[in-house]
Amino acid sequence: MNNPVGPMFNLATQQQLLEKEWNRIKDKFPAERSRIVPYPGGPQCMACKQLVKKVQVCAGCKMAIYCSPECTKQWWKKGHKRQCPATKRDGERIPKYKEIVQQFPWTDAGWNAQGYYMKYLVWVQFGVLGSSREKVGYWAVYERTNQDTWDEILDSPWGRQLTEEEGWKLATKFIPSLAPKVCPSFPPTFDDNWTSYYQWRRLPIESPAAILLQWPLSVYACLKELGLVKKELAGPRRKLRVDYIGLRDEFGFIPVFGELALLFPNTDLDLVMFGEHNSRAFERAKSRGLAPQPCVFEYTAPSMCGGGTIRIFIDPSPPYYRPSRDPSDHPDAIVALNAGLGSFISWQHVILLSIEFDIPFAVTDYCEASLAEVKWEVLQQGVSSTLPPPKGIELIHYHAMLAKVLKEVRIADVEKVSAALERERPAKLNEFMEPSQRTAMHSLSPGSSNGVIQVVTRGTAKV
Ligand SMILES: [Zn+2]
Numbered sequence: 442m443n444n445p446v447g448p449m450f451n452l453a454t455q456q457q458l459l460e461k462e463w464n465r466i467k468d469k470f471p472a473e474r475s476r477i478v479p480y481p482g483g484p485q486c487m488a489c490k491q492l493v494k495k496v497q498v499c500a501g502c503k504m505a506i507y508c509s510p511e512c513t514k515q516w517w518k519k520g521h522k523r524q525c526p527a528t529k530r531d532g533e534r535i536p537k538y539k540e541i542v543q544q545f546p547w548t549d550a551g552w553n554a555q556g557y558y559m560k561y562l563v564w565v566q567f568g569v570l571g572s573s574r575e576k577v578g579y580w581a582v583y584e585r586t587n588q589d590t591w592d593e594i595l596d597s598p599w600g601r602q603l604t605e606e607e608g609w610k611l612a613t614k615f616i617p618s619l620a621p622k623v624c625p626s627f628p629p630t631f632d633d634n635w636t637s638y639y640q641w642r643r644l645p646i647e648s649p650a651a652i653l654l655q656w657p658l659s660v661y662a663c664l665k666e667l668g669l670v671k672k673e674l675a676g677p678r679r680k681l682r683v684d685y686i687g688l689r690d691e692f693g694f695i696p697v698f699g700e701l702a703l704l705f706p707n708t709d710l711d712l713v714m715f716g717e718h719n720s721r722a723f724e725r726a727k728s729r730g731l732a733p734q735p736c737v738f739e740y741t742a743p744s745m746c747g748g749g750t751i752r753i754f755i756d757p758s759p760p761y762y763r764p765s766r767d768p769s770d771h772p773d774a775i776v777a778l779n780a781g782l783g784s785f786i787s788w789q790h791v792i793l794l795s796i797e798f799d800i801p802f803a804v805t806d807y808c809e810a811s812l813a814e815v816k817w818e819v820l821q822q823g824v825s826s827t828l829p830p831p832k833g834i835e836l837i838h839y840h841a842m843l844a845k846v847l848k849e850v851r852i853a854d855v856e857k858v859s860a861a862l863e864r865e866r867p868a869k870l871n872e873f874m875e876p877s878q879r880t881a882m883h884s885l886s887p888g889s890s891n892g893v894i895q896v897v898t899r900g901t902a903k904v
């Protein structure tokens with residue numbers, strides 16, 4: 442294998458490497474410890490969360506892990522019943538997930554004794570773990586939601602102060618430069634997989650850039666799924682506005698989204714990002730006299746590379762995204778990456794409004810089962826009865842915001858929304874998912890960041 446740091450790792454080597462890295466960074470970045478400690482125990486029961494010595498799996502999907510028949514029964518009632526078919530389909534996709542990961546030579550370092558992939562070992566290999574704190578590079582920003590990080594990022598706006606080398610912190614040949622010396626061919630000619638994409642971008646497959654490129658490429662994959670990708674250069678310049686909701690970790694590597702300018706030639710693409718965290722961060726920034734800029738990043742590809750322009754706006758105002766009622770103000774599409782659509786009830790009004798207003802809306806998630814968590818029943822009940830919220834569901838976030846929005850759904854649209862909610866929404870594997878597999882403690886099923894795409898509202902695509 443063409444591994445930049447040597448042949449396949451064994452466990453002892455992994456352990457040594459992690460220890461060495463820990464000793465190097467522990468004083469500067471104590472919080473990184475949680476990323477690099479080896480996976481502690483082993484599989485856990487989905488219901489009682491105890492470590493399981495003798496794994497029992499669900500008879501349906503053969504994926505969900507339990508300690509006992511009692512726990513199996515209890516969790517089935519609690520909701521696995523609804524997720525089981527999707528979990529089974531995820532299980533059938535394991536070879537495909539592996540195929541995506543194994544396109545990259547550096548992934549042979551990541552598998553641990555439990556058969557899970559440790560993506561931070563790849564961070565360590567390339568020396569970028571913890572590097573986000575050194576003048577806000579693009580790496581190791583994941584799961585950082587503490588106030589310091591957000592303030593720090595706001596204090597160092599991307600792009601203005603960082604060169605590509607400072608942002609990526611990789612050897613120059615591994616950086617997917619936005620000022621390519623040799624332009625990729627136009628119109629874009631890659632197939633939907635990483636290997637082909639790297640070839641088109643003239644990037645060596647040894648580069649770990651895909652770990653971050655998964656974000657812009659997943660936007661691309663969602664828009665393609667919604668019928669909004671147009672590769673021809675001819676014709677008048679095209680305008681496209683995409684509302685990007687649920688911005689979180691991506692806040693740390695905004696310039697990486699510049700990649701989209703190459704993917705949308707002859708287009709002015711505006712990406713408007715919304716998220717609870719950036720709203721709060723901007724509040725704090727304002728109080729410190731740092732005026733947020735409406736447009737935080739702008740890049741135009743050279744004309745011989747298609748001349749596409751991307752502008753990224755971060756909307757500082759609302760804590761929750763809410764499409765305007767005015768159709769002239771609607772985006773061409775809404776995307777939500779790795780949305781956890783089912784976990785956050787605060788997203789559910791976006792589903793309703795995208796259906797009511799017919800705005801194309803696509804999301805990604807780790808696997809199909811996480812999308813199956815979307816409480817369609819809750820939405821349906823909400824639509825038909827408006828208030829009070831249905832019994833027996835988790836009501837966090839519900840009252841203040843969702844109930845208010847539900848009230849606004851026009852009575853005439855209730856039937857339309859209800860009918861749309863009845864439709865099945867099959868998920869599709871995202872070839873541009875993160876090439877890694879997350880640690881799944883409670884299930885044998887696969888899961889990668891941006892692993893699958895699901896169209897919530899197809900809308901009427903305006904290509
Ligand atoms: Zn149990």
Ligand SMILES: [Zn+2]
Binds near residue numbers: 501526
């Ligand atoms: Zn099952």
